[in-house]
Amino acid sequence: MSTDRLSLIFSALADPTRRAILARLAEGEATVNQLAEPFDISLPAVSRHLKVLETAGLITRSRNAQWRSSKLEAAPLREAAEYMDKYRRFWDVSFSRLDAHLRTIQQVPKNQESGNEHATEHH
Amino acid sequence: MSTDRLSLIFSALADPTRRAILARLAEGEATVNQLAEPFDISLPAVSRHLKVLETAGLITRSRNAQWRSSKLEAAPLREAAEYMDKYRRFWDVSFSRLDAHLRTIQQVPKNQESGNEHATEHH
DNA sequence: CCGTTAATTAACTGATCTGTTAAATATGCG
DNA sequence: CGCATATTTAACAGATCAGTTAATTAACGG
Numbered sequence: 001m002s003t004d005r006l007s008l009i010f011s012a013l014a015d016p017t018r019r020a021i022l023a024r025l026a027e028g029e030a031t032v033n034q035l036a037e038p039f040d041i042s043l044p045a046v047s048r049h050l051k052v053l054e055t056a057g058l059i060t061r062s063r064n065a066q067w068r069s070s071k072l073e074a075a076p077l078r079e080a081a082e083y084m085d086k087y088r089r090f091w092d093v094s095f096s097r098l099d100a101h102l103r104t105i106q107q108v109p110k111n112q113e114s115g116n117e118h119a120t121e122h123h
Numbered sequence: 124m125s126t127d128r129l130s131l132i133f134s135a136l137a138d139p140t141r142r143a144i145l146a147r148l149a150e151g152e153a154t155v156n157q158l159a160e161p162f163d164i165s166l167p168a169v170s171r172h173l174k175v176l177e178t179a180g181l182i183t184r185s186r187n188a189q190w191r192s193s194k195l196e197a198a199p200l201r202e203a204a205e206y207m208d209k210y211r212r213f214w215d216v217s218f219s220r221l222d223a224h225l226r227t228i229q230q231v232p233k234n235q236e237s238g239n240e241h242a243t244e245h246h
Numbered sequence: 247c248c249g250t251t252a253a254t255t256a257a258c259t260g261a262t263c264t265g266t267t268a269a270a271t272a273t274g275c276g
Numbered sequence: 277c278g279c280a281t282a283t284t285t286a287a288c289a290g291a292t293c294a295g296t297t298a299a300t301t302a303a304c305g306g
Contacts, residue, residue: 074214
């Protein structure tokens, strides 16, 4: 029984259909039928995927008449990102406590417009 | 048929034993027996976990006499982190193109430090 | 060689996953 | 109410998963 949060989150993310559903929800809330539309699988199958995502905390759902709207929830994604961050030093050659510290106090300006700013919050 | 890289990575990470193995490997290479030592499961079970991690690209293995050493590999973790990063705006309230721009030119310091809550990985 | 140690493979089991179709439930509306 | 629409639940099938024990392979060292 792997009922710990991270296991729930990672196994929810392990399915491509569920990741596609999350990607869709990143653009806004949607009903089950709307979410099912791009896929070749039955509605009950989508319903079960949503249940998995809900159990992992990746979505919340509300009812509006006979429609159930799904909404992306951030917390578990953040949790997963924080897990990855523990391993950042293994791939980010420019990552070290010293380097992070320097970036924090110096705020080295970036010429690129890719707002990739994980220097301020984490470590 | 979910043989895509991200699915392999996330399902490898979905198991707490495998995450514990990765955590151990973050401290350095180790043999199968050394990796198996903390767990109550058989050696073949650990061997299979290593196979899963290897298939996901999360470790590589080398042979030294009768010992097989496992080594943590960064690329898949980075890949997973980059996936998460696409959703960063959903949890990081201070994250947006505008906000990143403002931080770049204004140098707003942020010193919030969150404790490392999920340190225990074993089951 | 032979015995020992390290690790994997084989064969099997029970549980969980992903999908199906059919039936059930929930809600709005004429 | 009674029908249509949206969604979930039930029951089932096949695949994959995580574990076991027993057998096998690989390499070293007397």
